[in-house]
């Protein structure tokens with residue numbers, strides 16, 4: 379249990395991402411900077427490069443960002459996006475993340491890349507943000523809100539700490555409106571939750587909070603593509619993965635196959651959601 383006494387679902391996500399196996403798996407298979415769905419441009423596009431494309435695409439959507447901007451990356455993982463934004467725009471980024479283990483790697487890479495003055499890595503929970511109202515110009519997140527058992531609270535918190543005129547941009551694996559329960563259930567079991575977000579859910583929440591939708595980019599076809607690449611890479615590297623337990627690898631391959639199947643059956647959505655306060 380952490381010193382911060384996180385609630386049930388949050389603590390579960392923390393324990394998962396802090397485990398040795400998960401840490402090594404995400405670090406090795408994704409390439410050490412990102413842990414999110416990539417934008418694949420062809421059959422040989424490597425996971426690391428495709429993941430970087432997602433960051434570039436999202437960044438290109440932001441209307442106003444510069445060296446005076448204060449950015450929050452909510453659920454920052456190893457901090458690849460924070461480093462990209464700090465390098466590209468010279469902005470100040472708070473990389474808030476639940477896993478202390480990932481945060482250690484994040485701080486190390488920031489130091490190695492000379493970005494530690496621009497990036498603060500904070501151990502924390504995006505359901506309870508330790509910031510004053512209207513602190514950030516831009517809030518960014520990639521594939522993290524799916525882990526929350528209370529996404530309505532997450533949206534309220536993000537809205538609270540966003541400045542007036544500020545932008546919220548994120549990606550999230552979501553359930554599609556056509557999802558059949560039997561197709562979705564194996565994925566929900568895997569993330570230990572009863573629901574996922576949806577394009578409609580986030581748009582409604584944003585509207586309720588008085589935010590304007592700038593754009594929603596549906597990139598759902600990338601989801602099964604991505605998870606099948608990760609599974610193929612994991613299978614290919616299995617021999618070199620003997621520092622990760624066999625149980626973890628087997629469970630991961632099974633979990634990935636559920637993501638791929640649900641994605642191919644049209645039960646899942648993924649894309650970029652962009653709102654303004």
Ligand SMILES: C[S@@+](CC[C@H](N)C(=O)[O-])C[C@H]1O[C@@H](n2cnc3c(N)ncnc32)[C@H](O)[C@@H]1O
Pocket residue numbers: 388391392395411412413414452453454455456457458474475476477480502503504505519520521522525526
């Ligand atoms: C799939 S990873 C994505 C990481 C990063 N956004 C990226 O794109 O590389 C999900 C991340 O969400 C973080 N996370 C999950 N629940 C969280 C919470 N309640 N507060 C903060 N971070 C959380 C995990 O620690 C993990 O790093």
